[in-house]
Amino acid sequence: MAILVIAEHDQLSVKGATLNTITAAKQLGGDVHVLVAGSGCAPAAQAAAQIDGIAKVRVADAAHYVDQTAENIAALVIANAGGYSHILAPATTFGKNMLPRVAALLDVAQISDIVAVKSADTFVRPIYAGNALATVRSHDAVKVITVRTTGFDPAGQGGVATVESLPAGPDLGLSKVTGRELTKSARPELGDAKIIVSGGRGLANGENYHRLLDPLADKLGAALGASRAAVDAGFVPNDYQVGQTGKIVAPDLYIAVGISGAIQHLAGMKDSKVIVAINKDGDAPIFQVADYGLVADLFEALPELCDLLD
């Protein structure tokens, strides 16, 4: 049996989360195929073919796949699901939105957000915001799975998969994307960054957030993140949010500035390799997970930190 991974891509390249999903797929045993559905997505398909360990890339290129809406992509996956024992997608907003439709139409359960593969039918997934880990076995004929990217290393390059075209399915015409406001940034994306500098309510306002954190992020080549409190207070847009209800991240270095460390936030970053906390409240829960804690006034500590990194 073969395994199908639904690629998340921007037509030109494959998004990083797809690479982690492919690593999970390879642990299941079987040929791994990648589905690239988009419009003008040949470059993304070519990029997918070069990922290590892929047997085949299947491409559906049609105008109505340009926005990768859940309804049309799920229908395409269903039409091409024959012969697959497992269907996987990254547990990003793309995968979470689309894949449950595939599971429902196949009349099978979805196993959400897996962080480990125990065997071809048994997986580990966090529940209760990561406060518990459930080991679950699927009894369904097809396993439909979203993969938490922090649980798996990204797949490497060097593959030479064949690329085949698939006929596009019909446009269901159920929904239409009329606008996207994407945060433009020269910095790495939160999900892919090796270093993340993250700010919380302690920064007091959005102006302080950028005045103090932007230079540090620039020096470290880091992505910028934020706590839910900072997002709710309007310091930065919602896509900066790290936490159970925002992005789940696990960079090499996570620097939490003025973040108290609510459970909700810890659930999104506690798998980071090294955690630094800078907070003036020495009792803040963030210090219970920090490798290096600095009890200090961030308004003095941050400029000093920047200077010392020169």
Place this chain on the structure above:
Amino acid sequence: MKILVTVKRVLDSNVKVHVNADGSGVDLANVKMSMNPFDEIAVEEAVRLKEAGVATEVVAVSCGIAKCQETLRTALAIGADRAVLVETDVELQPLAVARLVKALVEKEQPGIVLCGKQAIDDDANQTGQMLAALMGWAQATFASKVVVADDTATVTREIDGGLETLELKLPVVVTTDLRLNEPRYATLPNIMKAKKKPLDTLTPESLGVDVTPRLETLAVTEPLKRIAGIRVADVRQLVDKLKNEAKVI
């Protein structure tokens, strides 16, 4: 137009989670249970749509044990007009709930179904999307703004990297994200009034839905605890540790 809103009874979000020592699950005996916070946002949005004149009736639905009636009473106190409980002692998984709600949607014929984007117990994030697929409807997940005019819903969604706006023809399933609204507190008079609102009880059998679980939970364990590291004296020592000990910068 009618709005159907789904609510789930879960461990209260402020209660600390304890994993049973025998690995059987999370301890739910004698702890506070509440409405899933994302569902509270869904109920609030439904009630606001009724107050704005878009909807004529809000029907709250829950699936699970008899005590889910309490959760439905909370929805009625926020402003839902009536409630339906599909009562069963079987452990319900998202596909089963989606099938139960589909059966109710076919009876009630709502123009919009509002669901929380995920429940804070199983964190599955599936039911709304599954329901939309089973109905052959459009979906708008992770909504931060919902505008309904004529037979079209315009929904702003929170996606990785920013926001996306969708236009969807009704009927539609919308799942709620945190920033859609701030749910009101139920006032005492409304809590009293909620006790008199109609609450019907059905069963999976009466709806002809098989709710047998598809996933078997083999074990529930505590995650590895992260151990607190050291406190550094100043910024200089922090930089030194990061460079020479952790070697991450």
